Amino acid sequence: VLIDRLIEGIDADAVIIDNAAATRDAIRHLLGQGHRRIGIITGRREISTSRERYEGYCQAMIEAGWAVDDALIAPAVRFSSQDGYGAAMKLLALPDRPTAIFASNNLSAIGLMRAIKDMGLTCPDDVSVACFDDFDWANVFHPRLTTVAQPTQAIGVQATTMLLERLKDTAGPPRVIRLKAELRVRDSSIVRTL
Numbered sequence: 001v002l003i004d005r006l007i008e009g010i011d012a013d014a015v016i017i018d019n020a021a022a023t024r025d026a027i028r029h030l031l032g033q034g035h036r037r038i039g040i041i042t043g044r045r046e047i048s049t050s051r052e053r054y055e056g057y058c059q060a061m062i063e064a065g066w067a068v069d070d071a072l073i074a075p076a077v078r079f080s081s082q083d084g085y086g087a088a089m090k091l092l093a094l095p096d097r098p099t100a101i102f103a104s105n106n107l108s109a110i111g112l113m114r115a116i117k118d119m120g121l122t123c124p125d126d127v128s129v130a131c132f133d134d135f136d137w138a139n140v141f142h143p144r145l146t147t148v149a150q151p152t153q154a155i156g157v158q159a160t161t162m163l164l165e166r167l168k169d170t171a172g173p174p175r176v177i178r179l180k181a182e183l184r185v186r187d188s189s190i191v192r193t194l
Helices: 019-032 048-063 081-092 106-118 152-168
Strands: 014-017 038-042 073-075 100-103 128-132 146-149 176-179 182-184
Touching: 014 019, 014 048, 014 152, 019 038, 019 048, 019 100, 019 128, 019 146, 019 182, 038 048, 038 081, 073 081, 081 100, 081 106, 100 106, 106 128, 152 176
Parallel strands: 014 176, 038 073, 038 100, 100 128, 128 146
Antiparallel strands: 146 182
């Protein structure tokens, strides 16, 4: 039973998050705060979670009537704070920099927050931030980070249930279950002035 992502060429049961819908929710929140130039730090396109989160970003922007600007898309080779930092620096160095940035995972968000500080900017006044993957420190960051929280316990329970069912019936077709994530709005994305 695959957890978190699908792997091309492997037909197996899987429990994953509806990454596109979760990212759409985060981008809609940023749009609702008045942002129009929203950047995204993506991961590698061959990873299903990266690809789906990028698709959710594009869907939300297009649905709101805004074009997807390639200049606002910054790929990170790995989901790491170092690569997130490099991608964020590219976005923040733009002549018309984004007013908000969505990081496709929490390690990239840590790099993003460091880049904002190193550029002499503040969050959320200069750049609002939201990211995928809640983590223990998100609520103690300054500012507290807006995150997309995955239901990790529910994922584990569902994956275990599927595995036990698969042990009883090995002949059935593979099933993919997509669970809903929760947007946790905190200070990093609340706009005081835009």
